[in-house]
Amino acid sequence: MIAFEPVSRCILNCEFCFLRDLETWKYRRKTWMDFEEFRKIIDDIAFFTTDIQFSGGEPLLNKDIFRMFRHARERNIYTLLATNAQLLGYRNNLEDIMENPPDKMLVAYESVDKETYEAIRRRGKHDVLVNNIKMLIKEKKKRNQKYPIIILQMVLNKKNMHQVELFWKSVKVLGADYGSVKALGVWPEGSPEYERKMIEEVVVPRSEHPISRHEIDKSGNLVWFREVGQCVAVKHSFIGSGGEVYPCWYILTQMPTFGNAVDDNFVDIWNSEVYREYRDKMLNDWAHPLCRKCIGVGATSDRRKMK
Ligand SMILES: C[S@@+](CC[C@H](N)C(=O)[O-])C[C@H]1O[C@@H](n2cnc3c(N)ncnc32)[C@H](O)[C@@H]1O
Numbered sequence: 285m286i287a288f289e290p291v292s293r294c295i296l297n298c299e300f301c302f303l304r305d306l307e308t309w310k311y312r313r314k315t316w317m318d319f320e321e322f323r324k325i326i327d328d329i330a331f332f333t334t335d336i337q338f339s340g341g342e343p344l345l346n347k348d349i350f351r352m353f354r355h356a357r358e359r360n361i362y363t364l365l366a367t368n369a370q371l372l373g374y375r376n377n378l379e380d381i382m383e384n385p386p387d388k389m390l391v392a393y394e395s396v397d398k399e400t401y402e403a404i405r406r407r408g409k410h411d412v413l414v415n416n417i418k419m420l421i422k423e424k425k426k427r428n429q430k431y432p433i434i435i436l437q438m439v440l441n442k443k444n445m446h447q448v449e450l451f452w453k454s455v456k457v458l459g460a461d462y463g464s465v466k467a468l469g470v471w472p473e474g475s476p477e478y479e480r481k482m483i484e485e486v487v488v489p490r491s492e493h494p495i496s497r498h499e500i501d502k503s504g505n506l507v508w509f510r511e512v513g514q515c516v517a518v519k520h521s522f523i524g525s526g527g528e529v530y531p532c533w534y535i536l537t538q539m540p541t542f543g544n545a546v547d548d549n550f551v552d553i554w555n556s557e558v559y560r561e562y563r564d565k566m567l568n569d570w571a572h573p574l575c576r577k578c579i580g581v582g583a584t585s586d587r588r589k590m591k
């Protein structure tokens with residue numbers, strides 16, 4: 285799986301999001317990926333990968349996103365769009381999604397109530413989110429379409445943890461295909477202030493919820509729980525909005541890029557000595573000191589089929 289960042293900007297400012305750190309933007313050559321750049325990369329990787337994810341940033345900010353879905357589909361690549369859904373009602377976005385659907389849509393549905401949602405998804409509007417989800421599901425039903433498969437997702441944190449059961453009920457009532465409650469990721473060594481804020485305001489300790497991958501020790505420090513096993517970074521990759529190739533989004537600021545997929549062929553970068561060495565180390569030990577603290581990409585989530 286390769287994750288793309290069609291744009292590294294966002295209209296929201298979620299308190300736990302990596303993008304909150306403006307530092308990460310300086311690692312991008314540019315903040316928007318053009319369709320021609322995307323096409324070039326997809327054509328390079330089409331024989332090499334079966335699925336891609338559009339993440340970011342907010343992918344719906346990129347006006348070429350629907351052409352991107354279409355092009356990936358034409359190359360038999362399975363697509364997932366992660367979105368905050370705030371822009372679904374803009375321009376022809378809904379119509380365009382239905383005409384050129386990604387295979388899956390992962391919609392951030394952090395909370396069933398306005399106050400909690402707007403405290404977490406800062407600058408987001410809860411009524412807009414709910415209307416947009418309803419509109420999306422209604423339109424899909426009206427057209428009797430299988431795609432996009434709609435997944436509503438909650439990232440578990442202190443502000444919404446009391447709503448988990450309500451979340452599952454609400455996902456069913458809204459008529460989504462799947463629901464998902466996902467473990468929160470805290471970026472190792474983000475910064476001491478970031479870590480303190482996460483501990484005080486965001487992280488739910490494992491003792492309070494089984495999905496959490498963190499614990500707070502007696503001195504008030506964050507302790508990571510990591511299952512033994514292969515990190516997905518040995519088989520996944522991440523391409524930033526300027527074409528930058530990284531093995532892992534979670535330690536982006538601490539890690540150099542392995543190359544640029546706009547300038548060179550991604551497959552050559554993947555097979556380069558430096559990237560191979562990273563994967564070899566990863567398979568045998570940890571490739572980067574910070575990986576020891578990582579909870580693991582794609583860590584625990586509780587995903588349920590609703591219908
Ligand atoms: C970075 S966002 C980009 C896509 C889109 N803007 C959105 O919010 O869905 C990709 C996914 O990561 C999730 N996410 C963001 N920060 C996270 C964190 N600290 N831990 C776990 N998931 C996180 C979001 O909820 C979303 O599902």
Ligand code: SF4
Nearest residue numbers: 294296298301341368
């Ligand atoms: S909506 Fe997505 S990209 Fe934007 S700040 Fe929130 S998690 Fe980050």
